[in-house]
Amino acid sequence: MSLQDSKRVKTDDDAPYELIYWPQIPGRGECIRLVFEEAGVSYSDVAKNPDKAIPIVMGHISADNIGDAYNPPPLAPPILKHGDLLINQLPNILLYVAPRLGLAPKEGSGVYHLNEIVLTILDGLSNEVHDTHHPIAVSQYYEDQKEEAKKRAKNYTSERLPKFLAYMQRVLDAKTSGEGPWLYGDSLTYADLVLFQCLDGTKYAFPKSVEKLEQSGKYDGVFKLYQAVKERPNISKYLESERRAPYSEGVWRRYPELEED
Amino acid sequence: MSLQDSKRVKTDDDAPYELIYWPQIPGRGECIRLVFEEAGVSYSDVAKNPDKAIPIVMGHISADNIGDAYNPPPLAPPILKHGDLLINQLPNILLYVAPRLGLAPKEGSGVYHLNEIVLTILDGLSNEVHDTHHPIAVSQYYEDQKEEAKKRAKNYTSERLPKFLAYMQRVLDAKTSGEGPWLYGDSLTYADLVLFQCLDGTKYAFPKSVEKLEQSGKYDGVFKLYQAVKERPNISKYLESERRAPYSEGVWRRYPELEED
Numbered sequence: 255m256s257l258q259d260s261k262r263v264k265t266d267d268d269a270p271y272e273l274i275y276w277p278q279i280p281g282r283g284e285c286i287r288l289v290f291e292e293a294g295v296s297y298s299d300v301a302k303n304p305d306k307a308i309p310i311v312m313g314h315i316s317a318d319n320i321g322d323a324y325n326p327p328p329l330a331p332p333i334l335k336h337g338d339l340l341i342n343q344l345p346n347i348l349l350y351v352a353p354r355l356g357l358a359p360k361e362g363s364g365v366y367h368l369n370e371i372v373l374t375i376l377d378g379l380s381n382e383v384h385d386t387h388h389p390i391a392v393s394q395y396y397e398d399q400k401e402e403a404k405k406r407a408k409n410y411t412s413e414r415l416p417k418f419l420a421y422m423q424r425v426l427d428a429k430t431s432g433e434g435p436w437l438y439g440d441s442l443t444y445a446d447l448v449l450f451q452c453l454d455g456t457k458y459a460f461p462k463s464v465e466k467l468e469q470s471g472k473y474d475g476v477f478k479l480y481q482a483v484k485e486r487p488n489i490s491k492y493l494e495s496e497r498r499a500p501y502s503e504g505v506w507r508r509y510p511e512l513e514e515d
Numbered sequence: 516m517s518l519q520d521s522k523r524v525k526t527d528d529d530a531p532y533e534l535i536y537w538p539q540i541p542g543r544g545e546c547i548r549l550v551f552e553e554a555g556v557s558y559s560d561v562a563k564n565p566d567k568a569i570p571i572v573m574g575h576i577s578a579d580n581i582g583d584a585y586n587p588p589p590l591a592p593p594i595l596k597h598g599d600l601l602i603n604q605l606p607n608i609l610l611y612v613a614p615r616l617g618l619a620p621k622e623g624s625g626v627y628h629l630n631e632i633v634l635t636i637l638d639g640l641s642n643e644v645h646d647t648h649h650p651i652a653v654s655q656y657y658e659d660q661k662e663e664a665k666k667r668a669k670n671y672t673s674e675r676l677p678k679f680l681a682y683m684q685r686v687l688d689a690k691t692s693g694e695g696p697w698l699y700g701d702s703l704t705y706a707d708l709v710l711f712q713c714l715d716g717t718k719y720a721f722p723k724s725v726e727k728l729e730q731s732g733k734y735d736g737v738f739k740l741y742q743a744v745k746e747r748p749n750i751s752k753y754l755e756s757e758r759r760a761p762y763s764e765g766v767w768r769r770y771p772e773l774e775e776d
Contacts, residue, residue, distance in 0.1 A: 317681060321689040326628055326699065329635050329682050339624050343631040345606075350627050363600050366611050367587055370604040374590050389650050390663065391670035402651065402663050409652040420578060421590050428582040438587065 269337035271297040277304035279504030282344045283332040288447040291492040293355035352444035371445045378418030379452030384505045386410045407512035411463040419473040426475035435482040450483035455506030530598035532558040538565035540765030543605045544593040549708040552753040554616035613705035632706045639679030640713030645766045668773035672724040680734040687736035696743040711744035716767030
């Protein structure tokens with residue numbers, strides 16, 4: 255297959271969007287759900303059928319899977335299927351979906367500015383939060399790395415979290431953030447949905463730390479954006495629905511001892 | 516600024532490419548250098564002038580920087596300036612540059628397949644390698660987190676590194692990897708350059724572990740690709756030039772004790 259031929263894969267925009275993700279947690283899949291929900295687009299979500307979801311995810315990420323005629327194998331969920339196209343890696347799925355649903359520009363510098371903002375939010379409020387409870391090994395229990403987790407969480411809440419909130423506030427203070435509470439331009443983009451979800455998860459994991467930072471008044475724009483997303487009609491309906499899974503053993507977990515001095 | 520207006524930023528393809536990165540390490544900037552070198556495109560690289568590079572990087576990432584009329588502020592280097600456009604986040608810079616230099620398709624599914632492969636290589640052979648020597652806090656010395664680093668490195672070399680090499684081998688075994696040693700399609704793409712650089716750095720950090728995995732014969736395609744990139748005329752010339760910085764205190768560091776049992 256040559257680079258030019260890669261266009262032959264059918265990505266019929268009328269094809270249904272199929273999200274493939276672990277059941278029973280919001281997790282990394284949740285940012286994708288929020289994009290579909292905000293846009294009011296129907297999508298299938300196999301996570302809502304746990305008996306089916308686990309074998310389907312396991313099949314995709316199996317050590318024997320070498321993909322199909324159109325797609326390389328995915329390493330890990332979330333996975334998106336759209337027509338013949340199958341892609342993974344959360345920021346990559348968002349990059350694909352958001353411009354198709356009017357939540358990002360289709361071309362120009364906004365594509366890259368939004369992608370960099372989203373990569374940074376995911377680094378700071380998702381990947382680094384995950385590492386607070388698994389600083390040594392993803393494959394080992396939290397209980398077996400609890401002492402290291404306490405050290406990492408202390409560094410996270412005292413240094414990293416304020417650093418990332420301060421950065422998001424600077425993006426909001428930039429000229430590229432126009433009218434309204436949004437990170438980029440004058441209207442809501444997928445970056446705003448990602449910031450909402452990641453801050454919501456981080457509030458769940460570290461409620462005292464986030465509250466203290468909110469009270470400081472230094473990041474008012476960030477918390478105003480959070481509230482503005484929460485009040486979007488489609489998002490608000492979704493958050494109150496049964497489709498929104500409660501937090502549990504995913505990226506964002508609550509271990510109260512990780513917030514103690 | 517509306518989403519539509521974002522196109523007004525000038526990204527004149529004749530403008531010079533300006534890489535802004537820390538001096539004296541290959542680091543995350545190196546993947547971008549390899550793209551320019553392979554393409555034979557001239558670029559400026561402020562890292563080659565250490566006295567100038569540090570204040571320039573510090574200015575961009577300063578807590579007071581709120582960007583300019585066209586761009587939000589970057590959080591961290593590498594940063595790319597191209598005409599009026601200024602972007603950060605390594606996978607984002609590669610996504611912007613590679614199709615302009617013929618090292619990725621400009622549209623279609625290949626854009627997203629290459630982006631997901633690159634994100635996964637960077638996760639597994641760059642970010643996770645960094646975390647082996649800094650598992651607790653980026654802001655603290657290695658010496659102050661050495662015990663935790665030993666645990667994390669042991670898990671990395673025994674579980675994570677084989678997992679990522681096995682995944683790259685599966686991408687090479689997929690139908691989407693055509694003729695030749697390349698990850699995607701029939702010709703070299705930026706994903707191949709990223710895999711070369713990240714494996715080269717990981718070999719520097721964990722020479723014994725990588726050698727053992729190479730000897731296993733399970734990842735022959737990955738090591739063949741590594742060699743094929745190394746022998747590309749422009750890459751080979753670059754690697755022998757003074758422009759290629761030696762490894763030292765960057766993402767990929769050699770601490771022999773992290774490979775001991």
